[in-house]
Amino acid sequence: MSTVDSKTVDALNWVAPKRDPGALGRLMDNKMFLVCVCLFPALGLLIVFLTYPLGLGIYLAFTDTQIGHAGEWVGLENFESLFQDRIFLNAVWWTVAYTFFATILKFGLGLWLALLLNHHVPFKSLIRAIILLPYIVPTVLSAIAFWWIYDPQFSIISYVLVDKLHWMEHYIDFLGTPWNARWSLIAANVWRGIPFVAITLLAGLQTISPSLYEAAMLDGASPWQRFRFVTRPLLMPILAIVMTFSVLFTFTDFQLVYAITRGGPINATHLMATLAFQRGIPGSHLGEGAAIAVAMIPFLILATVFSYFALGRRKWQQGSDND
């Protein structure tokens, strides 16, 4: 008894109230029944509102369902027409490009920020709290702020570049031409994504034992070599997981594009998700919208498989004491 801690003593002193175990009580102590009761709310909600709609979505993709009009099975017709559809093909290309560029920039800058924060800086936890703000605030609301920053006439960026610094002649038409709009969206996405990447990678950096750096320094490793041979391999597993999630959510992004450009100018910035929404809900072609959404699934599976192998590798690196 002398070795138990205070919590255990509390638990030991606690006396079960005298009770008459009724039928319900005995049922509750049946483990299998209890398991079912405990899992019911979570699994119930997930099956009704996630698994079933996922299956239904795949079914809808093969029908010509419209809002208020039950559809019929049309086979691959939706997909055949989509692959002839320049707007859809452009959306697929742009979704991939958007994910690619935004991810590279997010991870480059996020890793840099994480490395900066890993130094000894004053007010570290305050800075960390401030940095997460873009991630906390509703995306649509910060997107509206970006929309205002990208205003063709009153953009503050144009004002600084043209009127203050005199680096440029004319105000930038941020959202008026396809490429300007695309880079503007990528910039907004990177702005929103940096905090998540930086904070999670910082957590990864802090798990790396300082003695490894000491050993490397004793062996005469330069800062770059220390990053290359100590930080990088030990950060890789967490980097892979964070990147999988980041890619997954950038690829299926909807809010930023919907709020800032609504797919314009001339459908140049439609992501697959915004196009699916536009065709499916306001356009009322549910079948076609579902087909566009289903077309995203192969890409998502690729990302998940990547995640699975990254997790597997992490377990292997840590040895068997992980679980």
Place this chain on the structure above:
Amino acid sequence: MTDTAAALPEDTVTDNEITSVLSSESRLRRIVTIYLPLAVFIIVLLFPFYWMGITTFKPDAELLDYKHNNPFWISSPTFQNIRKLLFDTDYPRWLWTTMLVAFGATFLSLLSSVLAAYALERLRFKGSGYVGLGIYMAYLVPPSILFIPLATVVFQMGLFDTPWALILTYPTFLIPFCTWLLIGYFKSIPYELEECALIDGASRLQILRRITLPLAVPGLISAGIFAFTLSWNEFIYALAFISSSENKTVPVAILTELVQGDVYQWGALMAGSLLGSLPVAIFYSFFVEYYVSSLTGAVKE
């Protein structure tokens, strides 16, 4: 707090290395390589909020005239935009709906997640690994591919255009995350405590309520904050499942109700964005440490 402690020794190492060079040069180098980039990062990350705030309190005359006013400052601040927002629009109502939906969805998700995590972690049963993996996989299904079929499901259930459509569908992306977070917390509670209680004749539910849950309070807070901010920020379901103005949530309402015509009311839009961001920002500021630990813990798991 343990992570800052862990970071310290390493910093002293780099500091020693730097002080071994000329001290004045190293100081300059430190400013250029660390503080300067850090300051640029912070300014860029915060600027949109500053711009949001300053636009909110600008009168229209200043807002659209950069020639005679410094756009970075306000010479005559006004509450006109906020007053207009609160009294001429349904904004208070939207805020209330958002709050209701966020609390409802958070409560429902926490309840389901606690029970599910307890069953998966403590009542080990055959196949619990597969159920856990299934719940984890649910996290990888993004709302963007679900909203169209889910809209038809919601419509068939008669929930379309009611707050219930959101309260019941938000848990689909909250439960997986919360469950995994709570499993991690339950793991850290010694199983012996429960065995003792079991020997003393406590039932499983009593154990959960009196022993496991009180010890998992930090985990519950983390999961709750996370669920609350995610539900507050949710957009696509709220856009697709709600059609009448008075049932809209703040993010959707600002974009669909306040943006009308070709001339945008930037003052009112920014005021709406600022007021819509403040509740989560305040809520977050009280629980930063929990938030950071849940964010990083979920990735490390």
